[in-house]
Amino acid sequence: xxxxxxxxxxxxxxxxxxxxxxxxxxxxxxxxxxxxxxxxxxxxxxxxxxxxxxxxxxxxxxxxxxxxxxxxxxxxxxxxxxxxxxxxxxxxxxxxxxxxxxxxxxxxxxxxxxxxxxxxxxxxxxxxxxxxxxxxxxxxxxxxxxxxxxxxxxxxxxxxxxxxxxxxxxxxxxxxxxxxxxxxxxxxxxxxxxxxxxxxxxxxxxxxxxxxxxxxxxxxxxxxxxxxxxxxxxxxxxxxxxxxxxxxxxxxxxxxxxxxxxxxxxxxxxxxxxxxxxxxxxxxxxxxxxxxxxxxxx
Numbered sequence: 001x002x003x004x005x006x007x008x009x010x011x012x013x014x015x016x017x018x019x020x021x022x023x024x025x026x027x028x029x030x031x032x033x034x035x036x037x038x039x040x041x042x043x044x045x046x047x048x049x050x051x052x053x054x055x056x057x058x059x060x061x062x063x064x065x066x067x068x069x070x071x072x073x074x075x076x077x078x079x080x081x082x083x084x085x086x087x088x089x090x091x092x093x094x095x096x097x098x099x100x101x102x103x104x105x106x107x108x109x110x111x112x113x114x115x116x117x118x119x120x121x122x123x124x125x126x127x128x129x130x131x132x133x134x135x136x137x138x139x140x141x142x143x144x145x146x147x148x149x150x151x152x153x154x155x156x157x158x159x160x161x162x163x164x165x166x167x168x169x170x171x172x173x174x175x176x177x178x179x180x181x182x183x184x185x186x187x188x189x190x191x192x193x194x195x196x197x198x199x200x201x202x203x204x205x206x207x208x209x210x211x212x213x214x215x216x217x218x219x220x221x222x223x224x225x226x227x228x229x230x231x232x233x234x235x236x237x238x239x240x241x242x243x244x245x246x247x248x249x250x251x252x253x254x255x256x257x258x259x260x261x262x263x264x265x266x267x268x269x270x271x272x273x274x275x276x277x278x279x280x281x282x283x284x285x286x287x288x289x290x291x292x293x294x295x296x297x298x
Contacts, residue, residue: 014160030066066124170246
């Protein structure tokens with residue numbers, strides 16, 4: 001269910017009910033791009049059932065989903081059409097369009113081509129843990145997560161979100177784990193890592209499916225290369241890659257997590273949600289503790 005994790009702290013005082021949330025999201029339901037529209041985003045049913053609720057509650061955990069649709073025009077096609085239009089003007093009038101007119105021509109051509117462009121859809125899951133006052137976005141990039149946050153704040157009155165910050169930066173912590181060759185309690189270091197030089201060279205070293213408890217890796221860190229990504233496993237149950245910005249990528253729940261889980265008669269959404277949120281509710285506090293604890297805003 002989750003492939004990526006970006007964690008936010010929910011600001012104090014926000015206590016909207018599920019019904020209030022549903023009402024707020026209904027006003028921003030997803031509608032497909034119009035013929036001349038480059039992007040459209042809105043809320044869809046997390047369970048995937050048409051005309052279903054936009055807020056799903058499973059074991060007290062709230063699930064939402066944002067759909068983003070974009071029309072993509074290849075830049076090379078637009079450039080070629082602009083050159084053709086400019087050449088026609090030169091041939092017909094004997095003058096070469098200036099920069100402003102060329103920009104206007106480019107805008108006109110984009111509008112002409114947009115209705116013929118293919119659309120691409122992607123959805124982003126959102127999990128709200130009201131008891132812990134945390135919100136998790138399953139986004140692969142901070143830019144995508146920022147789009148979701150903007151949509152959430154617009155739809156849910158009074159909601160304020162701040163990225164989780166820790167007393168020890170992930171980079172500093174990962175450096176210490178690699179040089180000491182000792183993972184924090186409850187975690188193990190896996191076989192993937194990315195190191196980047198802090199100087200102007202920006203030199204990078206990547207390890208994939210390679211043991212990291214060796215002098216070579218330790219030497220790179222001691223010479224000033226900073227870890228930007230490090231693969232970890234928590235409690236032999238969940239594996240992930242921790243990044244320098246406290247994002248979790250390549251999230252995978254190991255087989256032991258599903259032992260004894262009932263498949264049930266539903267579509268699997270409830271079981272998947274319960275398993276994923278149940279594991280992450282224990283993993284995230286342990287990870288924050290390994291990073292010196294959460295640094296709360298003043």
